Amino acid sequence: MITKHDLRPLAADLWEIPVGFRRDMRVPARIYASEELLDHALEDLSLQQLVNAATLPGVVAYTLAMPDIHQGYGFPVGGVAAMALPDGVISPGAIGYDINCGVRLLAAELDVEQATPYLDELADSLNRNCPSGTGRGGRIRLSDADLDEVLAEGARWCLRHDLATEHDLAHTEEGGCMAGANPARVSPRARDRARDQLGTLGAGNHFLEVDRVAQVHDPPIAAAYGLREGQIVVLIHCGSRGLGHQICTDYVRDFQQVVQRYGISLPDRELVCAPLNTPEARAYIEAMHCAANFAFANRQTLAALVRESFGHVFARRGLPAGLRQVYDVAHNMGKMEEHQVNGKRMQVCVHRKGATRAFGPGSPEIPTDYRPYGQPVLVPGSMGTASYVLAGTEHAMAVSFGSTCHGAGRMLSRTAARRQIHGEQLRKQLASQGIHVRAGSMAGLAEEAPFAYKSVDEVVAVVDRAGLARIVARLEPLLVVKG
Amino acid sequence: MGEACVYEELAHTADVGMRVRAPTPAALFACAARSLVALAGGAPGEPSEQRQVSVEAVDAESLLVEWLNEVLYLCESTGAVVADVLVTAWTPTRIVAEVWLAPPAIPPRGAIKAVTYHRLRLVETPEGWLAEYYVDV
Numbered sequence: 001m002i003t004k005h006d007l008r009p010l011a012a013d014l015w016e017i018p019v020g021f022r023r024d025m026r027v028p029a030r031i032y033a034s035e036e037l038l039d040h041a042l043e044d045l046s047l048q049q050l051v052n053a054a055t056l057p058g059v060v061a062y063t064l065a066m067p068d069i070h071q072g073y074g075f076p077v078g079g080v081a082a083m084a085l086p087d088g089v090i091s092p093g094a095i096g097y098d099i100n101c102g103v104r105l106l107a108a109e110l111d112v113e114q115a116t117p118y119l120d121e122l123a124d125s126l127n128r129n130c131p132s133g134t135g136r137g138g139r140i141r142l143s144d145a146d147l148d149e150v151l152a153e154g155a156r157w158c159l160r161h162d163l164a165t166e167h168d169l170a171h172t173e174e175g176g177c178m179a180g181a182n183p184a185r186v187s188p189r190a191r192d193r194a195r196d197q198l199g200t201l202g203a204g205n206h207f208l209e210v211d212r213v214a215q216v217h218d219p220p221i222a223a224a225y226g227l228r229e230g231q232i233v234v235l236i237h238c239g240s241r242g243l244g245h246q247i248c249t250d251y252v253r254d255f256q257q258v259v260q261r262y263g264i265s266l267p268d269r270e271l272v273c274a275p276l277n278t279p280e281a282r283a284y285i286e287a288m289h290c291a292a293n294f295a296f297a298n299r300q301t302l303a304a305l306v307r308e309s310f311g312h313v314f315a316r317r318g319l320p321a322g323l324r325q326v327y328d329v330a331h332n333m334g335k336m337e338e339h340q341v342n343g344k345r346m347q348v349c350v351h352r353k354g355a356t357r358a359f360g361p362g363s364p365e366i367p368t369d370y371r372p373y374g375q376p377v378l379v380p381g382s383m384g385t386a387s388y389v390l391a392g393t394e395h396a397m398a399v400s401f402g403s404t405c406h407g408a409g410r411m412l413s414r415t416a417a418r419r420q421i422h423g424e425q426l427r428k429q430l431a432s433q434g435i436h437v438r439a440g441s442m443a444g445l446a447e448e449a450p451f452a453y454k455s456v457d458e459v460v461a462v463v464d465r466a467g468l469a470r471i472v473a474r475l476e477p478l479l480v481v482k483g
Numbered sequence: 484m485g486e487a488c489v490y491e492e493l494a495h496t497a498d499v500g501m502r503v504r505a506p507t508p509a510a511l512f513a514c515a516a517r518s519l520v521a522l523a524g525g526a527p528g529e530p531s532e533q534r535q536v537s538v539e540a541v542d543a544e545s546l547l548v549e550w551l552n553e554v555l556y557l558c559e560s561t562g563a564v565v566a567d568v569l570v571t572a573w574t575p576t577r578i579v580a581e582v583w584l585a586p587p588a589i590p591p592r593g594a595i596k597a598v599t600y601h602r603l604r605l606v607e608t609p610e611g612w613l614a615e616y617y618v619d620v
Contacts, residue, residue, distance in 0.1 A: 044496045071496045073601040097596040097619045192560040203594040204620050242559050245596040249552050269600035413494035441592035
C-alpha cells in the first residue's frame with residue numbers, strides 16, 4: 001500500500017512518486033491534489049494503479065493523476081499517460097470500457113425565472129424523451145448499414161438526419177467525428193448491443209441535468225462561451241453505451257495473448273496493451289474510433305431530443321426555447337497528439353481515462369470563436385452540488401499533455417452509498433433543495449448520492465491553482481434525469 | 484442446478500464486485516452467472532428461453548471473465564436476465580452450459596458495462612471453490 005511517505009511534494013498541490021519507488025517504473029507518477037484530496041486517493045488502489053501505468057512500454061515524462069482520481073480497473077479513473085509513437089503501447093483498459101464517455105453543454109436563451117414554473121413539466125418531458133436506465137431502448141433502431149454510417153461518421157451522421165446543426169459539430173471535440181474509424185473492426189456482439197441504443201443515456205453515473213449558471217468567475221471567457229449568470233443550461237453526460245463496452249471487452253480479451261506475443265510483462269492483466277506500430281493496435285484504434293463516433297452521435301441525438309422537449313414546454317408558451325451548443329468533450333479517450341516532452345516535440349498517444357482534454361489558447365483544435373480563450377472543459381459534479389465550466393490553459397499544454405480533471409470523483413462505494421440512504425429519501429432531500437429528480441431506479445439513485453463524491457469545488461480549485469484549467473463558471477442543478 | 488451457491492457483494496470505490504463460493508468449479512461458474520443478476524439488482528421472472536453457450540479461454544481465470552461477459556451479452560442483447568444455469572461440461576479452458584433466460588421480475592437498478600480482470604481470483608479452498616470478480620458499472 002502506498003503511503004504519504006512514498007510521495008515527495010514538488011509544488012503546491014503537486015506530488016510525485018519517484019521512479020525508484022518500484023524497480024519496473026519507467027517514469028515517475030505525479031498527482032495533482034490538495035492534502036485532503038490526496039488523503040482520499042491514498043484510501044484505495046488509485047496510486048498503485050498510477051504506478052503500474054508508469055511501467056508500460058513507451059510511457060514518457062510521467063503518469064499523471066488528476067485531483068478527482070479514484071480506483072479504476074488496471075488504470076485509475078482520473079489518470080493520464082502518454083506513450084511515444086511509434087513503438088509505445090496503447091492499452092484499452094487505460095481508456096476505459098465506456099469509450100468516449102463525455103459531457104455536452106447546451107446554453108438556453110431562457111433565464112431561470114422564466115423556466116422555474118415549468119421545471120416539473122420539463123422533467124417529465126425530458127424523462128419521456130431521453131430514455132435512461134436499463135432495458136429502455138431509444139426511438140432509433142439502426143440497420144447494419146445505418147450503424148456502419150454512424151460508426152464512420154459520428155455526429156456528422158446526425159447532421160444528415162436533421163439531428164444536428166453545423167454549429168453543433170463545430171463546437172464538438174474533433175468536430176464530432178474521429179477520422180480513421182473502421183466499422184469492420186467492430187464485432188457482431190458490439191453491433192447487437194448498439195442496435196437500439198442511439199439517443200439513450202444508460203444508467204450508473206450518467207445523467208441529463210438542467211442547471212442555472214450560478215456564478216461567472218471569468219466574465220470575458222464566459223461571454224465568449226455564451227454564458228451569463230442566471231441562464232439555463234443543459235448538461236448531458238453519457239458515452240458509447242453497450243457498443244463501447246463490448247469493443248473494450250473484445251480487445252481486453254484479445255490483448256491477453258497479444259502481450260505474450262510481444263513479450264510484454266505487466267503488473268495487472270487489465271493493463272493489457274499492444275505496441276502502437278502493430279496490426280493489433282491499429283485494429284483496436286480503428287474500433288475505438290468507431291465507439292468514439294457512436295458516443296458523439298449518441299450525445300448529439302440526445303441534444304436533439306432535449307431541444308424537442310424545450311420546444312414542447314417553452315416554445316408553445318411563447319418563451320424562447322433555443323439551445324446553443326457550448327461544447328462537447330470526451331473524457332475516456334486515446335488520442336494521437338503532438339506534445340513537448342523533455343524539451344522535444346514528439347508524437348504521443350495520450351490515454352485519458354476520467355480526464356478531459358484541456359487545450360490552451362491558440363490551439364488549432366479549438367473552434368475559432370473560442371481559440372483566444374482556450375478549450376471549454378466541462379466538469380460535472382454530483383447531482384446535489386455543482387458543476388463547472390473551465391477553460392484549457394497553455395500551462396496544461398506544458399505540464400499535463402493538455403489535460404485536466406473530469407468530475408468530482410467518487411470516494412464512497414456504491415454498496416456503502418446504498419447502505420446510507422434510500423433512493424426515495426434522497427429524492428425528497430433533493431426536492432427540498434429545489435432539485436427535481438426523475439430516476440429509473442431508486443436504488444440506482446441512492447448509489448449516486450452526492451455524499452458518495454468528493455467536493456467538486458475542491459477538485460476544480462486544485463486544477464485552477466495548478467494552472468491545468470481556469471474556472472469560468474459554476475453551474476447549480478435544478479433538474480436531474482438519472483438512469 | 485440445485486448445488487450450493489453462495490455469493491456476497493464486494494465494495495469498490497466506483498464499481499462493485501462479487502465473492503462466489505460453490506463446491507465444484509462447474510457449480511462455481513453457474514453460481515457466478517446467477518450472481519451477475521443480483522449484482523445488477525434485478526430478479527428473474529418465469530424462464531422463457533433456453534440458450535446453449537460455449538466459451539473457451541487461455542486459462543481458468545480468463546474463462547471466468549469470458550463466460551460472465553458472454554452471459555452479460557446474452558442478457559443485454561435480449562433484455563432478459565439469467566434465471567438458471569446448468570453447466571454440462573467444464574475444463575479450465577472451456578465451458579459448455581445451458582442458460583435459462585427470463586424477463587426481469589425486478590428490473591436491474593444499474594447496467595453492467597463489463598466483467599473485468601481487476602483483482603480476479605479463482606481458487607480451490609478447503610471448503611470448496613471460490614471466485615472473486617469485479618464489474619464496471
